[in-house]
Amino acid sequence: MLTRGRHNERLTADEAIDALYRTRDSDAFRLAYLMSGDRAVAEEIVQEAFVRIWQSWERIRDADAYPYLRATIINLARSVLRRKALEIRHAVRRREDVVNEDVTDRLDTVRAVASLPPRQRACIALRFYEDLSESQTAEILGITVGGVKSQTAKALRRLAVILGGENHDDE
């Protein structure tokens, strides 16, 4: 719960966003980056997610805001990936090349995850980066626990192939 410590008062939307950003900006960005595989798209997703929390703060003010932020990031990223917004990717990729290419070159596992289909990507991000249970992952993605297991297993098989240097397509 985000409250003003001493007086335990409820925060305004602006105060809540400020507190959430200061404590969770890196977590949010890394999750968005893992989902999108693209720094600039990840920044857009994080911005949009924070804006939506700010807009909905009157309703969610008593809840822990990070799960909401996490679910929003996942769903926004899946939406972006589904739409295959090529124009956005092309535009932001140029900026990404300038920004941090030395870092991204070292991110083998992250890049391997970025090659997965959106739902598999989300399963890996939530299960192995956010450490959520299968049922929590299923709730966020709106699928069954069985679906989470199936998608996770496929993703792991595929990651093993990619990171092992082979070329395999089991989709």
Add this chain to the structure above:
Amino acid sequence: MTMNEERIRRSLRAELDTVYPNEGLRERLDARLRGRRRTRPTNLVLALATAAVLVTVAALAVSIKPHATEQTPAADPYATVPTPPDVKIIKPSPSLPHRVAALSGTWEGLWDERLPSRLTVERIGSSSAQVIYAYGVSGVIQAPGWRRLPAQVSPSGTISWDNSSQGANSSGRCSPGATRCHMHWTFSISTNLASIEGRRVVSTDVGNYINLVTMHRAGAGTSAPASLRGWIVGLLAIVGAAILVGAGVLIGRRGSRGDRGASVT
């Protein structure tokens, strides 16, 4: 499976720990929030709800007005105007000017907002016409009457006659004490052809005066017909419903936890 789950977990953490958002991200987020503060959805919802209420009130106003007039026992103002038994309206020639041909038919109106009268243009040509002029009862005129008369027509859509065509006994209808009385009637069709503006100029040896009338086609009335009111009410109801649905969708979108399917641009 060549890589277990724990290895994936450790690799992801190790790699992502080296990734940080750019310094400018916070500034861009603040800029976006500043823009959103100017158009908070709460304000938008309130505006839409207010608009919906206003439209609903307007629809009620439009629908109640004719209902109220129906409850008032207002008699037909033209009930006292006699109708000749042999009225026959001949369709004007297609070669006539549009504004002249439009004069054909039956018109009704109240002289000086009081005396009911009816003008029937039975036959009309490019320069002459045959009309039936009838009037009812009001004020000092307690005897209704009607006459079938020849009239002159101008191409601009004006029809006129004077009392020389009514016979010798017309002077008695002028002012008391007058020994000489000349009356001239003129009716000009309006721009939209929906009404005619009439004027009667009375010249006597004791004074002159003018009477005015606006006549509409018989049966048309001066207010919107019930069917038109129905359309207006229906349209307003649809607009109001659309606004309410829009407000509902907006509220629903604000309330959809997790914002599934949202787009990032």
